[in-house]
Structures are given as C-alpha cells and as structure tokens.
Amino acid sequence: MSGAASYEPTERTTPTRARERAAYGHETVHAILDAGYVCHLGYIRDGSPVVLPTLYGRVGDRLYLHGSTGSRPLRMAGATPDPGLAVCVTVTHVDGLVLARSAFHHSLNYRSVVVHGTAYEVTDPQEKTSALDALVDHVVPGRAADSRPGNAKELAATSVIRLDLRDVSAKIRTGGPNDDPEDLALPYWSGVLPVAPVYGTPIPSDDLAPGIPEPAYLAAR
8 A cells, every 4th residue: 555545445335225325545544543533443243243431542554442351352363373353343423414395315414434354463572562642642633742651561451452444434425405306495494413522621620739730632622
C-alpha cells in the first residue's frame, strides 16, 4: 500500500447495494476512523458470532484495540501455535435523520468504515507502549503526555491487538430524502434532521488539587 492513495477494493469490501456510496481513499477512511471513539469488534467464538464494543486507536495503516489479558478475543489473537484472530471491525457516525414522505424511503445520513482482517497480539514492548499512547490520544489528543504512563503491573494486565488496514472500505450517505415523484404532493414534512456530537463544559474531579488548570486540549474541544 506504500504510496497508494486508496485501499484496493476486494470482494468483501465491495457493497452489494448502493455501490456509489463506497469510498476507498486513505484520507476518507482515516478521517472517519479518527472521528470516532467506539468500534464494534466481531469474531467467531465456539462457532457463534460475537460483537463487542470497544475503544480503538489508529497509527498509520493500523488499528489498535486493548483489553484485559483475560479478554477472550485478545487471548485468541495471541494463541499459540497458530496466533491470529479473524475479525471484522466497524465504526459508524450518524450525521442526520432523513425523513421522507413515505415510510419506505426514511433513511440516515452516515459515515462508516468496515475493516476485515486478522488481528494479532502486540508483543513488542515499545509497540505496545506506543499503541496504548495512541489509544489515549485518540480519545483526547495530547492526553497521553499529560498523564502517568502505565506501570509494569498495569502493562502486564493489559493486552493489545493490532489490525492492519488492508481489506477496508468506507460508505457514506449524504443529502435529502429520495421520495418517489408521485409522493411529492403528499402533505407530509420531508427533510433532514442533522445530528452532531456536542461537548459539555469539563467537570473537574472532586479531589483535584487546587491550582491545577484546565488543559488547553480540553478547551479546544
């Protein structure tokens, strides 16, 4: 993928419906991932599908997910002698509620990314530390350097898995309702109700020491 501006479409990343909404550009995919906080991690356990919500972070063309060393999917990703866990990771943002004149044409404006691949446990100490910093900074940029790093006990209790962005695609819907021509004269409101996240005023901890100012990276939010 070095030097490429887009991810190569594959059978798994080509939609069967609304193919015109699919996007594969690095900039588009990365922007959608970077704007989210929670991904959904899907895998097969004992022959049955499991989907778990979890935090993630992106470093270049890799996603990092973390959890307890007792987490089943993280243990499966590092199992020997055949390490690696087949997964599907998704991230979705809802940007608007699309209200059409007919119930059938109601929809959502959204941005989503789907990643297929094999996740592996991160065993290199330096990569693990960098991945955990990326997870913290993904939630609040600048926070990793403004907090105590994990100690040996905490790092030993934490597992990290990585997933390369190779089999990946984005899908985006924008615009208004797609009403049928014969419905345009119906007496029903039609349009889009925008949806957007809003950050509130930071609330300091009850036990925050006097004199510690609110970080600039929070004010920037």
